[in-house]
Amino acid sequence: MESVTQKKSEQEEIVELANQKNLFLSPEALQLLEKASIADAKKALQELADENVFIVNSNDIENKLIRTKITPIVEMEVSMPTSFKPLAKEYNANYRELKEYNLSASDTCDGSVQDFVKLFRDKLDFMQSILKNRQGFSPKPLDSLKESTQKREVNFIAIVQEKWVSKKGHLAFRLEDIEEECIALVLKDNAELMEQGNRILLDEVIGIKGTKGMGDLVIIKEILQPDLPLRSPKTVEVPLNACIISDIHAGSKLFLEKEFQQFLKWLNGEKGNPKEKTMVGKIKYLFICGDNVDGIGIYPDQAKNLAVKDIFEQYQVLEKLLLNIPEYIETFIIPGQHDSVRWADPQPPIPKEYAPQLHKQSNIHFLPSPGWVEIEGLKTLMYHGAAIHELYGTLGNLSMSEPQKAIIEILKRRTFLLNYGSKQPYAPEQKDFLSIREAPDLYFGGDMHHFGSDTYRGCTIINGGCFQSQTEYEIKQGHVPTPGIAAILGLENRKITLKNFLEEQP
Ligand SMILES: [Fe+2]
Incomplete structure (x- = not known):
């Protein structure tokens, strides 16, 4: 008799709280709330009120009470059996965070135009430092193209600013370094290079081996990406x-x-x-x-x-x-x-x-x-x-x-x-x-x-x-x-x- 009275008072409490919060409970929603603890029911109603819900159906309540369902599972107890003797426990940890490459929580940036310019400059400098080491590649700044004569070999490093297919079907790039820019072409009959060129993205820093064409135009013979060095797994x-x-x-x-x-x-x-x-x-x-x-x-x-x-x-x-x-x-x-x-x-x-x-x-x-x-x-x-x-x-x-x-x-x-x-x-x-x-x-x-x-x-x-x-x-x-x-x-x-x-x- 006591528990029935208690249940009734809990039900009244839920209905009263719902009324105060301007929530209209469907009979199914009320049934679900009655099955939950009074604390969870109150919490669910408060959250629904905060979300400005008016008509509360059983789905709304189910969603709110899922947290209650997972709680006993999350409160898990795991203990290592005494028979388990992990070898790793006998080894000292040997690790080092490479902080010089990692953003820390205290690093800040204000997102100014200068910051973006500096970021791109840093990226170009780093990619240049890798590409310059490539065997048989001696890059020069783009403005040296002016001094180069037609059909001479040219090597340079640049950022891809634009990419399109020319009317004749060649793949064209507008490439830029810090000072200059040029147009470079992959000729359509070079299928392998066309395939590689098609996979080059805007803003990528690439090395170009090519020959000087008319004006400042360059005909691309080889595209180099910074890439990893060839090596076997350490x-x-x-x-x-x-x-x-x-x-x-x-x-x-x-x-x-x-x-x-x-x-x-x-x-x-x-x-x-x-x-x-x-x-x-x-x-x-x-x-x-x-x-x-x-x-x-x-x-x-x-x-x-x-x-x-x-x-x-x-x-x-x-x-x-x-x-x-x-x-x-x-x-x-x-x-x-x-x-x-x-x-x-x-x-x-x-x-x-x-x-x-x-x-x-x-x-x-x-x-x-x-x-x-x-x-x-x-x-x-x-x-x-x-x-x-x-x-x-x-x-x-x-x-x-x-x-x-x-x-x-x-x-x-x-x-x-x-x-x-x-x-x-x-x-x-x-x-x-x-x-x-x-x-x-x-x-x-x-x-x-x-x-x-x-x-x-x-x-x-x-x-x-x-x-x-x-x-x-x-x-x-x-x-x-x-x-x-x-x-x-x-x-x-x-x-x-x-x-x-x-x-x-x-
Ligand atoms: Fe994910």
């Missing part, structure tokens, strides 16, 4: 592994929280057969490549896809999970376009205010995107991927299900600063953090929600999958992601092993 003699994941999207309704928990249990040696546990026990470094949370207001109408509608609470969900990473695993986290930092590249590290608990952990390191760190002597470049995103629409032969191919295109250009003025914004920092200053041994990315790997000129490329189910956007794009995957990389032999947690039973 090997290291430590029996340790790195693990690469990406795009967790905590806070999204589509966040694969159960699979992520299975991943954490596996990382702690709670799951897997003996052979697998040996491999897991060698994981000394974990790389998380951005879009750690789903964010707020990232795209129109995102709220309907969110299980957690507060950015701080999204990071709390993330923190509770990531605090289960074993303390002997050095973890490097970069932001993505869904995180709580600016969209423009370079993106600064996720600030302390959003993840205070993780910032306190000595084995968790927040890096910018792009972000550089050296592990066991291997130079590692992490980048979430927004600039690469644009390549899919610009260059042929690229597919969102093969992100490694798009990453190779970036490595050939040695920069994330592609066509300025396109969709991806750039912030003109005091230094150019977007050029790829060194040839990386390892490159880890995300963004595409699709696993991909390759080796290019000594660099092992791994694009992480995601922990989010297929989104509406991906359905519209016809893009099928590869969720629930962790990639394990052997640092000794660069062998990649995949573990799929979607196939795992709890």
